[in-house]
Amino acid sequence: MNVLYSLIGVEGLDLLAQNEIFTNTLNFALINNDDNYSIDEPMLNRFCNDILPRIQYTVRCLVLETITTMDRILRAGVYPNLTQLKIFKFQANVFSHFCTDELLFRHHFKKQITDLTLVNNSRHEIGTIDQMTNVYLKLLDFFENLNYLNCIETFIHGNPILSFINLPSTAFISSNLTKLCITVDNFGDCLCLLDGRLNQLSTFIIIIVNVKDNSSMEFNSNDLPNLKYFSLKFKSLTNEYDNQVVPLLHRMYNLQDLTLYIQIKERNRLVDGIQLENDILIHLSKLQRFVFYICTFTSVNHPVTLLSNDDIQRTFSNVKFGQIGCSMNYIDESDIRYHVFSLPFIFDCIGYIGNSFTNTIFNNVTFLCIYDGIPFEHEFFVRLARCFPLLKSLFIINWKAQSRDSPESEHDNTNGSFEVVQYIHLTSLHLPRTHIDYINQMLNESKTRLPCLTELWIHYDQLKTVTNNFTRDATRLNCINVKELHSDCPINHDDNSDDDSIKAQSKDFHLYFPLLKL
Structure with missing residues:
Protein backbone atom coordinates (compact mmCIF):
# COMPACT_ATOMS: atom_id res chain seq x y z
CA MET A 1 0.00 0.00 0.00
CA THR A 66 -3.73 10.38 19.57
CA ILE A 67 -1.83 13.64 19.39
CA THR A 68 -0.06 14.02 16.06
CA THR A 69 -2.44 12.53 13.51
CA MET A 70 -5.79 11.51 14.97
CA ASP A 71 -7.51 14.88 14.70
CA ARG A 72 -6.40 15.47 11.10
CA ILE A 73 -7.15 11.96 9.87
CA LEU A 74 -10.65 11.72 11.35
CA ARG A 75 -11.63 15.08 9.88
CA THR A 83 -15.88 -0.06 12.22
CA GLN A 84 -12.46 -0.36 13.88
CA LEU A 85 -10.23 2.21 15.58
CA LYS A 86 -6.74 1.48 16.92
CA ILE A 87 -5.18 4.42 18.71
CA PHE A 88 -1.50 4.52 19.72
CA LYS A 89 0.28 6.81 22.20
CA PHE A 90 -2.97 6.95 24.08
CA GLN A 91 -3.24 9.67 26.73
CA ALA A 92 -6.22 10.17 29.01
CA ASN A 93 -6.47 13.98 28.94
CA VAL A 94 -6.27 14.19 25.14
CA PHE A 95 -8.73 11.39 24.48
CA SER A 96 -11.18 12.76 27.03
CA HIS A 97 -11.38 15.91 24.90
CA PHE A 98 -11.98 13.86 21.75
CA CYS A 99 -14.89 12.03 23.38
CA THR A 100 -16.74 15.32 23.83
CA ASP A 101 -15.87 16.72 20.38
CA GLU A 102 -18.94 16.09 18.22
CA LEU A 103 -17.14 17.46 15.15
CA LEU A 104 -14.34 14.93 15.53
CA PHE A 105 -16.27 11.86 16.64
CA ARG A 106 -19.27 12.49 14.45
CA HIS A 107 -22.70 11.19 15.24
CA HIS A 108 -22.42 8.26 12.83
CA PHE A 109 -19.17 7.15 14.46
CA LYS A 110 -21.12 6.54 17.65
CA LYS A 111 -23.07 3.74 15.96
CA GLN A 112 -20.42 2.57 13.47
CA ILE A 113 -17.45 1.76 15.71
CA THR A 114 -17.68 -1.79 17.07
CA ASP A 115 -14.00 -2.48 17.71
CA LEU A 116 -11.74 -0.11 19.72
CA THR A 117 -8.12 -0.68 20.73
CA LEU A 118 -6.12 1.79 22.85
CA VAL A 119 -2.35 1.42 23.18
CA ASN A 120 0.19 3.43 25.11
CA ASN A 121 3.39 2.52 23.25
CA SER A 122 5.31 5.57 24.45
CA ARG A 123 7.18 6.12 27.71
CA HIS A 124 5.04 9.11 28.69
CA GLU A 125 2.55 9.08 31.55
CA ILE A 126 -0.91 8.28 30.29
CA GLY A 127 -2.92 9.60 33.22
CA THR A 128 -4.03 8.82 36.76
CA ILE A 129 -6.36 5.96 37.67
CA ASP A 130 -9.26 8.40 38.06
CA GLN A 131 -8.54 10.06 34.70
CA MET A 132 -8.27 6.71 32.95
CA THR A 133 -11.45 5.37 34.50
CA ASN A 134 -13.34 8.51 33.54
CA VAL A 135 -12.21 8.16 29.91
CA TYR A 136 -13.41 4.56 29.72
CA LEU A 137 -16.76 5.49 31.18
CA LYS A 138 -17.11 8.08 28.42
CA LEU A 139 -15.99 5.60 25.77
CA LEU A 140 -18.58 3.01 26.62
CA ASP A 141 -21.25 5.69 26.78
CA PHE A 142 -20.20 7.32 23.49
CA PHE A 143 -19.75 4.25 21.26
CA GLU A 144 -23.22 2.77 21.49
CA ASN A 145 -22.56 -0.47 19.58
CA LEU A 146 -19.10 -1.33 20.85
CA ASN A 147 -18.52 -5.10 20.80
CA TYR A 148 -14.79 -5.23 21.49
CA LEU A 149 -12.74 -2.98 23.77
CA ASN A 150 -9.03 -3.65 24.11
CA CYS A 151 -6.71 -1.62 26.33
CA ILE A 152 -3.96 -4.13 27.02
CA GLU A 153 -0.61 -3.70 25.32
CA THR A 154 1.98 -5.56 27.34
CA PHE A 155 2.30 -7.51 30.57
CA ILE A 156 5.16 -5.38 31.81
CA HIS A 157 4.96 -1.70 30.97
CA GLY A 158 2.51 1.15 30.83
CA ASN A 159 -0.89 -0.50 30.79
CA PRO A 160 -3.82 1.88 31.33
CA ILE A 161 -4.94 1.10 34.90
CA LEU A 162 -8.60 1.41 35.81
CA SER A 163 -10.63 1.03 38.99
CA PHE A 164 -14.35 0.44 39.31
CA ILE A 165 -14.73 -0.38 43.01
CA ASN A 166 -16.01 3.02 44.09
CA LEU A 167 -18.37 3.40 41.14
CA PRO A 168 -22.06 2.46 41.15
CA SER A 169 -23.15 -0.73 39.41
CA THR A 170 -24.81 1.42 36.73
CA ALA A 171 -21.40 2.74 35.57
CA PHE A 172 -19.48 1.10 32.73
CA ILE A 173 -22.54 -0.85 31.66
CA SER A 174 -23.17 -2.38 28.24
CA SER A 175 -25.46 -4.97 26.73
CA ASN A 176 -23.42 -5.07 23.48
CA LEU A 177 -19.87 -5.64 24.70
CA THR A 178 -18.87 -9.26 24.09
CA LYS A 179 -15.06 -9.00 24.36
CA LEU A 180 -13.09 -6.94 26.89
CA CYS A 181 -9.31 -6.76 27.41
CA ILE A 182 -8.46 -4.53 30.35
CA THR A 183 -5.93 -3.74 33.09
CA VAL A 184 -7.35 -2.92 36.52
CA ASP A 185 -6.00 -1.95 39.91
CA ASN A 186 -6.96 -5.00 41.98
CA PHE A 187 -9.02 -8.16 42.03
CA GLY A 188 -12.05 -6.34 43.41
CA ASP A 189 -12.27 -4.48 40.09
CA CYS A 190 -12.44 -7.82 38.31
CA LEU A 191 -15.36 -8.89 40.50
CA CYS A 192 -17.09 -5.54 39.87
CA LEU A 193 -16.91 -6.00 36.10
CA LEU A 194 -18.48 -9.45 36.46
CA ASP A 195 -21.39 -8.30 38.63
CA GLY A 196 -23.86 -8.26 35.72
CA ARG A 197 -23.16 -4.86 34.17
CA LEU A 198 -21.58 -6.56 31.11
CA ASN A 199 -24.10 -9.34 30.76
CA GLN A 200 -23.19 -10.35 27.18
CA LEU A 201 -19.49 -10.73 27.82
CA SER A 202 -18.13 -13.96 26.31
CA THR A 203 -14.40 -13.14 26.25
CA PHE A 204 -12.76 -11.47 29.25
CA ILE A 205 -9.00 -10.82 29.38
CA ILE A 206 -7.82 -9.02 32.51
CA ILE A 207 -4.55 -8.04 34.18
CA ILE A 208 -4.49 -7.31 37.93
CA VAL A 209 -1.77 -4.83 38.91
CA ASN A 210 -1.99 -4.50 42.71
CA VAL A 211 -3.04 -6.60 45.69
CA LYS A 212 -5.65 -5.19 48.07
CA ASP A 213 -7.86 -6.77 50.69
CA ASN A 214 -11.44 -6.71 49.40
CA SER A 215 -12.74 -9.39 51.78
CA SER A 216 -15.01 -6.93 53.58
CA MET A 217 -16.76 -5.93 50.35
CA GLU A 218 -19.78 -7.68 48.87
CA PHE A 219 -19.89 -8.57 45.18
CA ASN A 220 -22.55 -10.16 43.02
CA SER A 221 -21.70 -13.88 42.87
CA ASN A 222 -24.22 -15.02 40.24
CA ASP A 223 -23.17 -17.59 37.67
CA LEU A 224 -21.50 -16.44 34.43
CA PRO A 225 -22.90 -18.80 31.77
CA ASN A 226 -21.99 -16.57 28.79
CA LEU A 227 -18.24 -16.57 29.45
CA LYS A 228 -16.40 -18.87 27.06
CA TYR A 229 -12.87 -17.45 27.24
CA PHE A 230 -11.26 -16.11 30.41
CA SER A 231 -7.67 -14.93 30.90
CA LEU A 232 -6.52 -13.77 34.35
CA LYS A 233 -3.00 -12.49 35.01
CA PHE A 234 -1.62 -11.09 38.25
CA LYS A 235 1.38 -8.77 38.12
CA SER A 236 1.93 -8.88 41.89
CA LEU A 237 2.22 -11.69 44.41
CA THR A 238 -1.20 -12.57 45.76
CA ASN A 239 -2.89 -14.78 48.35
CA GLU A 240 -6.27 -14.62 46.60
CA TYR A 241 -6.04 -17.92 44.74
CA ASP A 242 -7.94 -20.13 47.19
CA ASN A 243 -10.52 -17.68 48.54
CA GLN A 244 -11.19 -15.56 45.42
CA VAL A 245 -9.89 -17.01 42.13
CA VAL A 246 -11.12 -20.58 42.55
CA PRO A 247 -14.69 -19.57 43.57
CA LEU A 248 -14.81 -17.16 40.62
CA LEU A 249 -13.88 -19.92 38.16
CA HIS A 250 -16.66 -22.14 39.56
CA ARG A 251 -19.16 -19.53 38.33
CA MET A 252 -17.92 -19.95 34.71
CA TYR A 253 -19.26 -23.46 34.15
CA ASN A 254 -19.48 -23.02 30.34
CA LEU A 255 -15.86 -21.94 30.02
CA GLN A 256 -14.06 -23.43 27.03
CA ASP A 257 -10.69 -21.66 27.20
CA LEU A 258 -8.85 -20.64 30.39
CA THR A 259 -5.55 -18.78 30.78
CA LEU A 260 -4.15 -18.29 34.29
CA TYR A 261 -0.94 -16.52 35.34
CA ILE A 262 -0.53 -16.20 39.09
CA GLN A 263 2.19 -16.10 41.76
CA ILE A 264 0.82 -17.21 45.13
CA LYS A 265 2.49 -16.11 48.34
CA GLU A 266 2.69 -17.89 51.70
CA ARG A 267 0.82 -21.07 50.86
CA ASN A 268 1.46 -24.26 52.81
CA ARG A 269 1.34 -26.47 49.70
CA LEU A 270 2.20 -25.92 46.08
CA VAL A 271 -0.58 -25.85 43.50
CA ASP A 272 0.12 -29.09 41.61
CA GLY A 273 -1.79 -31.17 39.08
CA ILE A 274 -3.96 -32.89 41.67
CA GLN A 275 -5.08 -29.61 43.21
CA LEU A 276 -5.77 -28.06 39.80
CA GLU A 277 -7.93 -31.06 38.92
CA ASN A 278 -9.89 -30.96 42.19
CA ASP A 279 -10.15 -27.17 42.54
CA ILE A 280 -10.78 -26.14 38.92
CA LEU A 281 -11.00 -28.74 36.15
CA ILE A 282 -13.63 -30.95 37.73
CA HIS A 283 -15.97 -27.93 37.80
CA LEU A 284 -15.34 -26.91 34.15
CA SER A 285 -16.60 -29.86 32.15
CA LYS A 286 -16.65 -27.93 28.84
CA LEU A 287 -13.07 -26.70 29.10
CA GLN A 288 -11.09 -27.50 25.96
CA ARG A 289 -7.88 -25.54 26.55
CA PHE A 290 -6.05 -24.65 29.76
CA VAL A 291 -2.89 -22.50 29.61
CA PHE A 292 -1.22 -21.59 32.88
CA TYR A 293 1.79 -20.48 34.88
CA ILE A 294 1.47 -20.88 38.64
CA CYS A 295 4.27 -20.12 41.07
CA THR A 296 3.76 -21.03 44.73
CA PHE A 297 5.84 -19.21 47.35
CA THR A 298 6.28 -20.94 50.69
CA SER A 299 7.85 -19.45 53.81
CA VAL A 300 9.05 -20.45 57.26
CA ASN A 301 5.53 -19.83 58.56
CA HIS A 302 4.18 -22.50 56.22
CA PRO A 303 6.62 -25.44 56.26
CA VAL A 304 6.35 -27.89 53.37
CA THR A 305 7.83 -31.24 52.41
CA LEU A 306 10.54 -30.64 49.84
CA LEU A 307 9.51 -32.03 46.44
CA SER A 308 11.61 -32.76 43.37
CA ASN A 309 10.68 -31.85 39.80
CA ASP A 310 9.81 -35.51 39.18
CA ASP A 311 7.48 -35.51 42.19
CA ILE A 312 5.65 -32.49 40.78
CA GLN A 313 5.45 -33.93 37.26
CA ARG A 314 3.75 -37.09 38.52
CA THR A 315 0.78 -35.07 39.81
CA PHE A 316 -0.11 -33.98 36.27
CA SER A 317 -1.75 -37.12 34.92
CA ASN A 318 -4.84 -35.47 33.41
CA VAL A 319 -4.59 -35.43 29.61
CA LYS A 320 -6.20 -31.96 29.53
CA PHE A 321 -2.95 -30.47 30.75
CA GLY A 322 -0.91 -31.52 27.74
CA GLN A 323 2.83 -31.10 28.15
CA ILE A 324 3.88 -29.66 31.52
CA GLY A 325 7.03 -27.95 32.77
CA CYS A 326 8.00 -27.50 36.39
CA SER A 327 10.88 -26.19 38.46
CA MET A 328 11.62 -26.05 42.18
CA ASN A 329 13.73 -23.08 43.32
CA TYR A 330 15.10 -23.72 46.81
CA ILE A 331 16.46 -20.46 48.25
CA ASP A 332 16.78 -21.84 51.79
CA GLU A 333 14.70 -23.91 54.22
CA SER A 334 12.34 -20.96 54.77
CA ASP A 335 12.03 -19.80 51.17
CA ILE A 336 10.99 -22.19 48.38
CA ARG A 337 9.36 -21.39 45.03
CA TYR A 338 7.55 -24.01 42.97
CA HIS A 339 6.89 -23.22 39.32
CA VAL A 340 4.40 -25.24 37.24
CA PHE A 341 3.39 -24.25 33.71
CA SER A 342 1.88 -25.51 30.49
CA LEU A 343 4.07 -25.90 27.43
CA PRO A 344 4.79 -24.24 25.14
CA PHE A 345 5.19 -21.30 27.53
CA ILE A 346 3.13 -18.47 26.00
CA PHE A 347 3.72 -15.69 28.55
CA ASP A 348 6.26 -12.89 28.18
CA CYS A 349 7.25 -12.75 31.86
CA ILE A 350 8.57 -15.19 34.43
CA GLY A 351 10.09 -14.43 37.81
CA TYR A 352 12.22 -15.79 40.63
CA ILE A 353 13.79 -18.74 38.86
CA GLY A 354 17.15 -20.08 39.99
CA ASN A 355 19.91 -22.53 39.12
CA SER A 356 17.55 -25.49 38.95
CA PHE A 357 15.29 -24.10 36.22
CA THR A 358 14.35 -26.50 33.45
CA ASN A 359 16.19 -26.40 30.12
CA THR A 360 12.99 -25.53 28.26
CA ILE A 361 13.25 -22.97 25.46
CA PHE A 362 11.10 -19.96 26.47
CA ASN A 363 10.67 -18.27 23.10
CA ASN A 364 8.08 -15.74 24.28
CA VAL A 365 9.71 -14.53 27.51
CA THR A 366 11.10 -11.00 27.31
CA PHE A 367 11.12 -10.18 31.06
CA LEU A 368 12.93 -12.37 33.57
CA CYS A 369 13.91 -12.21 37.25
CA ILE A 370 16.53 -14.64 38.57
CA TYR A 371 16.99 -15.22 42.30
CA ASP A 372 18.82 -17.88 44.25
CA GLY A 373 20.60 -18.62 47.51
CA ILE A 374 23.55 -20.29 45.76
CA PRO A 375 25.87 -18.56 43.26
CA PHE A 376 25.10 -18.07 39.59
CA GLU A 377 28.22 -19.30 37.81
CA HIS A 378 29.15 -18.34 34.26
CA GLU A 379 27.67 -21.52 32.82
CA PHE A 380 24.30 -20.56 34.30
CA PHE A 381 24.29 -17.36 32.24
CA VAL A 382 25.24 -19.31 29.12
CA ARG A 383 22.26 -21.59 29.69
CA LEU A 384 20.04 -18.60 30.41
CA ALA A 385 20.85 -17.00 27.06
CA ARG A 386 20.05 -20.23 25.22
CA CYS A 387 16.75 -20.84 27.00
CA PHE A 388 15.54 -17.22 26.79
CA PRO A 389 16.65 -16.13 23.29
CA LEU A 390 14.41 -13.02 23.09
CA LEU A 391 15.09 -11.64 26.57
CA LYS A 392 14.76 -7.84 26.79
CA SER A 393 14.69 -7.13 30.53
CA LEU A 394 16.65 -8.99 33.23
CA PHE A 395 16.61 -8.66 37.05
CA ILE A 396 19.40 -10.35 39.00
CA ILE A 397 19.05 -10.94 42.77
CA ASN A 398 21.83 -12.92 44.42
CA TRP A 399 24.16 -11.95 47.28
CA LYS A 400 26.39 -15.02 46.99
CA ALA A 401 29.80 -14.53 45.36
CA GLN A 402 30.72 -16.63 42.36
CA SER A 403 33.11 -19.51 42.96
CA ARG A 404 36.75 -18.42 42.98
CA ASP A 405 38.16 -21.79 41.95
CA SER A 406 36.49 -22.00 38.53
CA PRO A 407 38.16 -20.65 35.35
CA GLU A 408 35.12 -18.49 34.65
CA SER A 409 35.72 -16.52 37.85
CA GLU A 410 38.88 -14.96 36.45
CA HIS A 411 38.68 -11.20 36.11
CA ASP A 412 38.76 -11.31 32.31
CA ASN A 413 38.42 -13.94 29.62
CA THR A 414 41.34 -12.60 27.59
CA ASN A 415 42.50 -16.04 26.47
CA GLY A 416 39.00 -17.11 25.37
CA SER A 417 38.96 -20.13 27.68
CA PHE A 418 35.18 -20.15 28.06
CA GLU A 419 32.12 -19.18 26.03
CA VAL A 420 31.13 -15.52 25.86
CA VAL A 421 27.41 -15.08 26.67
CA GLN A 422 25.40 -13.02 24.21
CA TYR A 423 22.09 -11.36 25.04
CA ILE A 424 21.44 -9.76 21.69
CA HIS A 425 17.98 -8.36 22.52
CA LEU A 426 18.56 -7.26 26.13
CA THR A 427 17.78 -3.55 26.56
CA SER A 428 17.19 -3.27 30.32
CA LEU A 429 19.39 -4.67 33.10
CA HIS A 430 18.51 -4.40 36.79
CA LEU A 431 21.29 -5.05 39.32
CA PRO A 432 20.08 -3.25 42.48
CA ARG A 433 20.35 -6.17 44.92
CA THR A 434 23.21 -8.34 43.86
CA HIS A 435 26.82 -9.24 44.56
CA ILE A 436 29.40 -7.24 42.62
CA ASP A 437 30.51 -10.44 40.85
CA TYR A 438 27.31 -10.37 38.76
CA ILE A 439 27.90 -6.77 37.77
CA ASN A 440 31.29 -7.79 36.44
CA GLN A 441 29.70 -10.88 34.87
CA MET A 442 27.20 -8.79 32.90
CA LEU A 443 29.25 -5.69 32.04
CA ASN A 444 32.57 -7.35 31.26
CA GLU A 445 32.51 -7.89 27.50
CA SER A 446 34.97 -10.78 27.73
CA LYS A 447 32.20 -12.65 29.58
CA THR A 448 28.95 -11.13 28.27
CA ARG A 449 27.94 -9.10 25.21
CA LEU A 450 25.04 -6.65 25.54
CA PRO A 451 24.91 -4.82 22.20
CA CYS A 452 21.44 -3.31 22.78
CA LEU A 453 21.66 -2.32 26.46
CA THR A 454 20.09 1.12 26.90
CA GLU A 455 18.78 1.04 30.50
CA LEU A 456 20.85 0.15 33.57
CA TRP A 457 19.78 -0.02 37.25
CA ILE A 458 22.78 -0.34 39.56
CA HIS A 459 24.47 0.78 42.79
CA TYR A 460 26.75 3.65 41.89
CA ASP A 461 29.66 2.53 44.07
CA GLN A 462 29.57 -0.94 42.51
CA LEU A 463 29.51 0.61 39.05
CA LYS A 464 32.55 2.74 39.86
CA THR A 465 34.43 -0.28 41.17
CA VAL A 466 33.67 -2.58 38.24
CA THR A 467 34.50 0.10 35.65
CA ASN A 468 37.60 1.26 37.59
CA ASN A 469 36.20 4.80 37.88
CA PHE A 470 34.97 4.70 34.29
CA THR A 471 38.33 3.92 32.72
CA ARG A 472 38.22 0.13 32.27
CA ASP A 473 38.10 -0.93 28.63
CA ALA A 474 36.70 -4.41 29.34
CA THR A 475 33.37 -2.92 30.54
CA ARG A 476 33.21 0.07 28.22
CA LEU A 477 31.51 -1.53 25.22
CA ASN A 478 28.52 -2.84 27.20
CA CYS A 479 27.94 0.65 28.66
CA ILE A 480 28.42 2.76 25.57
CA ASN A 481 24.77 2.61 24.40
CA VAL A 482 23.18 3.23 27.81
CA LYS A 483 20.71 6.12 27.66
CA GLU A 484 19.16 5.76 31.12
CA LEU A 485 21.21 5.11 34.26
CA HIS A 486 19.28 4.57 37.50
CA SER A 487 21.26 4.55 40.71
CA ASP A 488 20.85 4.58 44.48
CA CYS A 489 22.31 8.11 44.69
CA PRO A 490 22.15 11.20 42.46
CA ILE A 491 24.71 11.18 39.66
CA ASN A 492 26.23 14.63 39.53
CA HIS A 493 29.44 14.99 37.55
CA ASP A 494 30.44 18.64 37.44
CA ASP A 495 32.63 19.46 34.45
CA ASN A 496 33.19 22.95 35.88
CA SER A 497 34.53 21.81 39.25
CA ASP A 498 37.73 23.43 40.52
CA ASP A 499 38.96 20.05 41.71
CA ASP A 500 41.02 18.51 38.90
CA SER A 501 40.35 14.94 40.06
CA ILE A 502 36.59 15.51 40.01
CA LYS A 503 36.83 17.16 36.62
CA ALA A 504 38.86 14.24 35.23
CA GLN A 505 36.42 11.68 36.62
CA SER A 506 33.50 13.64 35.15
CA LYS A 507 35.14 13.56 31.74
CA ASP A 508 35.75 9.82 32.01
CA PHE A 509 32.12 9.29 33.06
CA HIS A 510 30.73 11.20 30.06
CA LEU A 511 33.01 9.32 27.69
CA TYR A 512 31.85 6.06 29.21
CA PHE A 513 28.17 6.95 28.79
CA PRO A 514 28.10 9.26 25.74
CA LEU A 515 24.37 8.72 25.07
CA LEU A 516 23.21 9.20 28.66
CA LYS A 517 20.17 11.42 29.16
CA LEU A 518 21.09 13.53 32.19
Missing part, protein backbone atom coordinates in the same frame (compact mmCIF):
# COMPACT_ATOMS: atom_id res chain seq x y z
CA ASN A 2 2.87 2.40 0.68
CA VAL A 3 4.11 1.84 -2.87
CA LEU A 4 0.64 2.49 -4.27
CA TYR A 5 0.28 5.69 -2.24
CA SER A 6 3.58 6.90 -3.65
CA LEU A 7 2.30 6.48 -7.23
CA ILE A 8 -0.64 8.85 -6.82
CA GLY A 9 0.04 11.92 -8.95
CA VAL A 10 2.62 10.16 -11.12
CA GLU A 11 1.66 10.58 -14.75
CA GLY A 12 0.58 7.31 -16.32
CA LEU A 13 0.42 5.44 -13.02
CA ASP A 14 -2.05 7.60 -11.08
CA LEU A 15 -5.20 5.90 -12.40
CA LEU A 16 -3.81 2.42 -11.80
CA ALA A 17 -2.84 3.27 -8.22
CA GLN A 18 -6.17 4.91 -7.46
CA ASN A 19 -8.15 1.95 -8.78
CA GLU A 20 -6.14 -0.54 -6.69
CA ILE A 21 -6.38 1.59 -3.55
CA PHE A 22 -10.11 2.27 -3.91
CA THR A 23 -10.82 -1.44 -4.39
CA ASN A 24 -8.65 -2.97 -1.68
CA THR A 25 -8.18 -0.46 1.16
CA LEU A 26 -9.47 -2.04 4.37
CA ASN A 27 -6.94 -0.76 6.87
CA PHE A 28 -5.26 2.64 6.88
CA ALA A 29 -2.39 3.15 9.32
CA LEU A 30 -0.46 6.34 10.03
CA ILE A 31 1.55 6.09 13.22
CA ASN A 32 5.04 7.00 14.37
CA ASN A 33 6.67 4.76 16.96
CA ASP A 34 9.62 7.05 17.66
CA ASP A 35 9.00 9.56 20.44
CA ASN A 36 11.79 11.81 19.18
CA TYR A 37 10.32 12.51 15.76
CA SER A 38 7.00 13.68 14.39
CA ILE A 39 5.36 12.60 11.17
CA ASP A 40 6.45 14.71 8.24
CA GLU A 41 3.95 17.56 7.77
CA PRO A 42 3.97 17.54 3.93
CA MET A 43 3.32 13.80 3.97
CA LEU A 44 0.45 14.23 6.45
CA ASN A 45 -1.02 17.01 4.30
CA ARG A 46 -0.85 14.76 1.24
CA PHE A 47 -2.65 11.94 3.02
CA CYS A 48 -5.37 14.22 4.41
CA ASN A 49 -5.93 16.38 1.32
CA ASP A 50 -5.43 13.88 -1.47
CA ILE A 51 -5.36 10.20 -0.54
CA LEU A 52 -7.88 9.88 2.31
CA PRO A 53 -10.76 11.67 0.54
CA ARG A 54 -10.35 9.17 -2.30
CA ILE A 55 -10.25 6.00 -0.19
CA GLN A 56 -12.61 7.01 2.62
CA TYR A 57 -15.42 4.74 1.37
CA THR A 58 -13.33 1.56 1.51
CA VAL A 59 -11.58 2.09 4.85
CA ARG A 60 -12.74 -0.40 7.50
CA CYS A 61 -10.05 0.26 10.12
CA LEU A 62 -7.97 3.30 11.12
CA VAL A 63 -4.71 2.91 13.05
CA LEU A 64 -3.68 6.31 14.40
CA GLU A 65 -1.84 8.31 17.05
CA ALA A 76 -10.29 14.17 6.42
CA GLY A 77 -13.20 11.90 5.46
CA VAL A 78 -16.59 10.56 6.47
CA TYR A 79 -15.58 6.86 6.46
CA PRO A 80 -19.05 5.34 6.15
CA ASN A 81 -17.69 1.77 6.46
CA LEU A 82 -15.32 2.41 9.35
